[in-house]
Amino acid sequence: MALLKTIKEVGNYFNEIYDGVASLVRGMKVTGGYFIKRGQIVTQKYPENRATLKMFDNFKGELQLIHDENNQHSCNVCNTCARKCPNGSIEVIYKKVEGADGRSKKILDKYIYHLETCSFCGLCVPACDEHALRFDQEFEHAVFDKSKLTKVLNKPGSTCKVVKE
Amino acid sequence: MYDFTPMIDSITGYLNGVFTPFWAGLISMVMLGVVLLTVYAVLGLYLVFAERKICARMQNRLGPNRVGPFGLFQTIADLIKLLLKELIFIKNADNFLFNIAPFIVIIASIMAIGSIPFAKGLQAIDLNIGVLYILAISSMGVIGILIAGWASNSKYSVIGAMRSGAQVISYELSVGLALLCIIVYAGSMQFSEIIASQEDGWWIFKGHIPAFIAFVIYLIAGTAETNRGPFDLAEAESELTAGFHTEYSGIKFAFFFLAEYMNMFVIAAIATTLFLGGWLPFHLFQWAGFNHVMDYIPPVFWFFAKTAFVIYLMMWFKWTFPRLRIDQLLALEWKYLLPINLINLILISFLTLMQWHF
Amino acid sequence: MEETLMDIDLKDKEEYIVNMGPQHPSTHGVLRFETCLQGEKVKYIIPHCGYIHRGIEKMCEKLTYPQLLHLTDRMDYLSAHINNEAVSLCVENAMGIEVSDRVKYIRTIFAELTRIASHQLWWSAFGMDLGALTTFFYGLRDREKILDIFEETTGTRLIQSFITPGGLMADVHPNFQRRIKEFITYFRKKLPEYDQLLTGNIIFRERTKGIGVMSKELAIDYGVTGPSGRGSGFHCDIRKIAPYSAYPFVKFNEIIFPEGDTYARYLVRMKEMWESLNVLEQLVDNIPQGQIMLELKAIKAPKGEYYQRVETARGELGVYIVSDGGPSPARMKFRTPNFSNLFIINKIASGHKIADLVAISGSLDLVIPDIDR
Structure with a gap:
């Protein structure tokens, strides 16, 4: 055994x-x-494939104020986006102008976007009733100076198509 | 056919003719040193590169691909970076030992290369106890590791070094016994004679199954002796951050790194010499035509091809297996490898006595 | 004052203290284990947390409900969708509204995808903890497919902020269903590879079997939930106990292993990946039509206290809201799974080797920002 x-x-x-x-x-x-x-x-060979690299349509790059071909945006300075933003990344600065009918109107002076505090939660885009905002495909955010991350989104000389001056 | 002996002889003859014997000896030593160091550096750097490429392929990655075509100069760039990096000095560390440890490790591996036959006559020194010399020299490296761990004044380093000590001392036995199997077959400890005994067939084929078992055991124990995965307990990245070389930086770290790869090369080269016929070409039975074609391929190529194969096997292990725990590591040696090895040795002695090998 | 080992006089001269962390490869974050060792043996461990405390609960008090969601992503970043879902469900319960079936289905699909992605990353990192570096790349390779699905619909890969009280931020992308089906067939082929590489491996089995045994009682005492609890035979799957979203509509098994060792915890997660694939398969073809976002005037919880629990990839996440009727909570409390799972480590890792400590903490699948919040 x-x-x-x-x-x-x-x-x-x-x-x-x-x-x-x-x-x-x-x-x-x-x-x-x-x-x-x-x-x-x-693995993507990133800097080489820059030409062919395409992000998804819904990709949240950085915030963009939509301008049409006539350099017109549709922000009516309602400030909803700034109020919805949890981080205070959006500042809408307006100026008052005398309209054609003699009443004073608020028009957009500067649409300031702080990329450095943005957390890409995406609350601002659907909040806009005028559909004036979207996220673009830009993802190369690196800069050497932090102040460059504070951006003015309305292009110089642009006008508003919603509020007539 | 490709015999390097006349070439070496003519060089020494010329030197002896021009200089006094003392200076001739010195100059030949310096020449040898320069050649060996160059071979060492190039081999070390490209072994690192090869490992990175091979593991990248196994892991569905690209591997280094930025510096030079296919990233060929990546390791050279890394070396330059390491040369330029600051050497950190540690408070309360034993500075003398701390500085000397990387040199002990790297000198041990350089000395081992000296006795490896790359081709007929292409061998720095053909000692009559070559195998013993290799065993003695390669176990010297662990002293460097122990010193490095001790002198660093870091707990991680000490744990790593102690693990390494226990590991290398245990696995030295298996390496020695596995090599002893071939020494019994060949009847010599001299590398040139061991190779000469394989002219009619490599020991891994000629020596029946016991030789194969000895080869496998040698491979396992050799991997363990070089502190490579799955036996990299001395470094154990996820447990001890970097083990014995946690506190090293710059070129001193590079020495440890290079020595690891060169130890791997030495282990593979010895496996090639003892089991796979060294620089001998691959011959198949009595097919004269085939064998003749094989003879045309230079022996240096054969040597490096076989060594590369063994190195590839070791890399394959490393990139597949998880790490062992220290008690399992010792159990593997003392409960499995050593008994099997001893029985294997008796079997081989019997085979040799009866002249049953081919 | 926090008690540390440094304050205790070491009785035995052979004992010494090693700080594993806050920067250490095996803690996967800024966690610190103050470990008392005797040679290789772990005598006891004091885990220290708080290195990545951001005060999320306090910050929530200043934000409205939709706004505070983006903070919950950053607690357990590997279960971002499920965290969002937990808060959304809690707020919806408080308001007494119910989302459409379409939203429920999509939420559940996202939750299960998140679970698979999380387990893939855990598998990768666990293999790496044990020294098998190749697992890391295989896991990440397959996780990439899920992240692509996320990115296509939500626009981000890791922290999506996609689920919101009342529904979803947007409808799913048209490719959504096709991609998920592709992923299911792809991953069903790749999962056996995981087993061949790691599960069956003799070294791996030796390293994990019988290591860090946690009894069912211990798991219940410490509130260890999720796969770690289920590896000890603790029936704690919220998807089964208190089904939410679309879980009442699907059939799946709760994976329970009674052994309680590291290997059991490992197997639970491996099997859960298969189960999650089954759940996905049942849901993906049957997404009903419906409203994506309810028309809500204002998102305000009525005065009172509300609690909602969900099953994240790591265990039970509880969301507790005290509301005074305003648009933001008066007090917010998260019962995070990792916090409870962490403190068991002294009980189950003491007496093992230092290498086992790494294996055990890996098998608990800790995400450090979730511990500290």
Whole structure:
């Protein structure tokens, strides 16, 4: 009986070795397989593929005040976006002008966007009733000077198509 | 066919003719040193590159691809960066030992290269106890690691160094016994004679299954001796940040890094010499035509091809397996490798006595 | 004052203290384990948190409900969708409104995708903790597919802020269903590879089996939930106990392993990935039509206290709102899974080797910003 037990133990010893080696070989098959037949590479060669790199349509790059071909935006200075923003990243500065009918009107002077505090929650875009805002595809935000991250979104000389001057 | 002995002889002859024997010896030593160091540096750098490319391919990545075509000069750029980096001095560290440790590690690996036969006659020194010399020299590296860990005055380093000590001392046994198997077969400890004994067939084929088992054990134990994954407990990145070289920076770190790769090369080169016929070309039975074609390929190529194969195997292990724990590491050596190795040695002795090998 | 090991006189001269963290490769963040070691053996551990405390709960008191959602993304950033869902559900419950089935389905799909992505990253990092570096890249390679799905619809990859009280920020992209189906077939092929590489590996099994055993009682005592709790046989899947969103409509199994060791916790997550794929398969073809966003005048919770719990990839996330009727909460409290899961570590890792401590903390799948908030 003792002999039988010993034989069994020796058998277990070698079985253990066999199982272990088999499991290692199975793992090596995976890596070796990829060595022979290259797997799908998800790495993007970024600066080289700049020309072909296209972000998804919904990609949240940086905030943009939409201007049409006549350099007109549709911000009516309602300030909803600034109120919706959790971080205070948006400042809408307006000026009062005398309208054609003699009443004073608020028109956009500067639409200031603080990229440095923006957390891209996306609350401002659907908040705008005039659909004046969107996120563009720009993702290269790196600058050497923090003050460059404070941006004026309305282009120089642009006018508003919603509020007539 | 490709015998380098006449070339070496003519150089030494010329030197002896021009200079006095003392100066001739000195100049040949310097020449040898320069050649070996160049080979060492180039091999080390390109082994790092090869490892990065191979593991990248296994991991579905691109690997280095920025500096030079296919990133070929990446490691050279890395070396320049490491040369220019600040050497950090640690408070309360044993500065003398701290500075000397990387040199001990790297000198051990350079000395080991000296006795490796790259081709017939292309060997710095052909000691009659070559195998013993290699074993002695390669175990010297661990002293450097122990010193590095101790002198760093860091707990991570000490743990890493102590692990490394336990590991290398244990696995030295298996390396020695696995090599002993081939010494028993070949009947010599001299590398040139061991290679000569494989003219009619490499020991891994000639020596039946025991030789193959010895090869596998040597590979496992050799990987462990170089502190490479899955036996990289001395570094154990996720546990000890970087183990024994946690506190090293700049070129001193580069020495450890280079030494690791060159130790790997030495281990692979010895495996090639003892098991895979060294620089001998691949011969198949008695096919004279095939064998003749193989003879035309230079022995240096054969040597490096075989070594590269063994190195590839070691990299394959590293990039597939998780790391062992220290107690499992020692259990693997003392419960599995050593007993198997001893039985294997007895078997081989028996085979040799009965002249049953081919 | 916080008690640290430095204050305790070490009785045994052979003991010494090693600080693992706040910068350490195995803690995956700014967590600090003050570890008392005897040789290689861990005597006891004091975890220190607070290195990335940002006061999210306090900040929430100043923001309206839709605004504070973007902060919850930044707690457990690997379960961003589920965190959003938790707050949204809590606010919706408070207001007594119910979103359309379409929203429920999409929320659940996103939640399950998040769960898979989180488990993939965990698998990658866990392999790396144990020294198998290749797992990291395989996991991230497959996670990339999910992140692409997220980006196409929500515009961001990691912290989406997509789910909002009353519905969703936008409708899903037309490619949404096709991409998910592609992902399901792709990932079903890749998951066995994970098993071949790591699960079956003898070294891996030796490293994890019988290590860090947590009994069911201990798990309940410490409030360990999620896959870590279920690895100890603790029936704690909120998706089963208190189904929310579209979970009542789908069939899936709660994965429970009674062993309680590191290997069991590992298996729970591996099996959960399969289950999540099943859930996705049931949902993706049956998204009903409906309103994406309810027309709400103002999002204000009536005066009172509200609690909602959901199952994130790491366990039970509870959102507790005390409202005084205004547009922002008077007090906000998050019961985060990682905070409860962390403090078990002293109980289960003491007595093991230092290498096991890394394996155990990896198997608990800690996300540090979720602990500190």
